[in-house]
Amino acid sequence: MESQNTLRRTNALEVTGKNSAIERARFATRRVVNLIMAGLVGLAALLAVGLLLVILYYVVQRGFESFFVRADGTTGPFNFNFFTATPSEGGIGPAILGTLIVVGLGALIAIPVGVLAGVYLSEYGRGRFAFAVRFIADMLTGLPSIIVGVFVATLLVRNTFGHYSGLAGGIALAIIMAPIIARTVEEVLKLVPNALREASLALGVPQWKTIVKVVLPSAISGIITGVVLSIARAAGETAPLLLTILGIENYNGNNFIGRLNPMVPVGSLPTTIYTNAGYPPNEVFRISSAWGASLILITIILIFSLLARWATRGKKVR
């Protein structure tokens, strides 16, 4: 019985009869087409990843070189001043501090608003209002960042504060970050099985406590990923900062506390890259510090991602 079956199967696969030549030709064509297409998609993948690697390599190489350049354009031993001093002393310290201030303020505003909005959309949002919130959040995610910049510049810089400031930049970045966080948080909370919510509710746990103690902890790594993504996106924004923080090159004051003042113009890494990359090639320090600022910006984002990974490591009980 079994051998008969095997026999029949072999026969079914064998191409016989008057159309056998055509069948074989089709099979051969299909094999060639398959090979070509597989090669094409592989090439496209290589191109995409390859380009990224080339950019990364170039930024790391040129950026690292810039750490040895002095303010007068000469090269010497590793220039530790690069990370702390002002440009006239061969550094971009104010820009680094400025980015930390502006992104920090942005995150401080956007994380609570974004996470709570995400909780609303996932846990409470029903009907037209939730639909509108979701739709507008999606629109905001795709809004060109320069428009956010113009908006904040008009509303705050011109008409409220009357001058450029780190806070205005932070608010502009928060407007960019909050919808990203809200939508990511909504999506990860929706992935938490409903069975867990029901289990908690059926134990007589109120809904808010169910959300805080059961739903959010189950989704914590996804929430942190969303926050980090939004920080990475905001840290690289240039256009809104150009219009809101002015991008000064010096510190505000001589002590650390004074330098943290968010109500005065500050610098930032993206605006530093923009300004310095525009100098003529003979301004060696300017050009090289644009690369240095790029490397530092990438490193800051990388450190953020690693910290997020570290913060959520092994949170699950075995």
Next chain:
Amino acid sequence: MQAQEEINTTTPVAGAVLAESAVKGKGMSVRNLNAYYGNYLAVKGVNMDMEPNKVTALIGPSGCGKSTLIRTLNRMHEVTPGSPRVEGEVSIDGQNIYAAGIDPVRVRRLIGMVFQKPNPFPTMSISENVLAGIKLNGGRIGRKEGLEIVEQSLRQAALWDEVKDRLSRSGASLSGGQQQRLCIARTIAVQPEIVLMDEPCSALDPIATLKIENLIEELKSQYTIVIVTHNMQQASRVSDYTAFMLATDGPGHLIEFGPTSQIFTKPTEKRTEDYITGRFG
């Protein structure tokens, strides 16, 4: 009025302290109950009484409203999606749980529920799972008292011997049958009066099912139990009373309700007989 008192003042911790006080479990009565999803009437006109310290089984084909009905008994119906709504009365000791001013959260502390798929909290250990109902409700318990509740609840759920050496492991590390017994332990740790079980064995293998069935037999000395099941043999094995539901002609409703022995040997309704003899459904 006494039940009102009960619903308003019983805290899980106080309940846990009273755990050793022998027989408890309260009866429940359902009057003219209609359950809706929006405008869709899913369960219509149910009247039945659950005797204290007895097991009542709800049987019937898929979609007849058994699960909807059992979820109305501890106000879990209203947290399902689809604008759910309930009319009629469900009473414990004469107190309607749907009366104005009754907090559904307190109702659920009094009437626990075990679900179809085991759902231990994945971020919590075995002992944390057992204590979840107490801890999440803000109850403050000492370490020693906590351990006592964990042991006692796991013993009652016939799980203690299997997990006593790994209480700090994740609840998700257990097998399906063990997870379901962990969920039962979690439910009885808050010392409810009534335990509702919505097809508690349908995701389990026959041996795990047998363990849960034996457990139900044990538990009924302390709790009133209502169980939804697809499995008629199970209903006949574990229950004292059986309710048969159908939704073939309109919304789901009760066809017949009575002592299990009578329902399975001489049902008064032709449709009940057809169903339990396997002629349809």
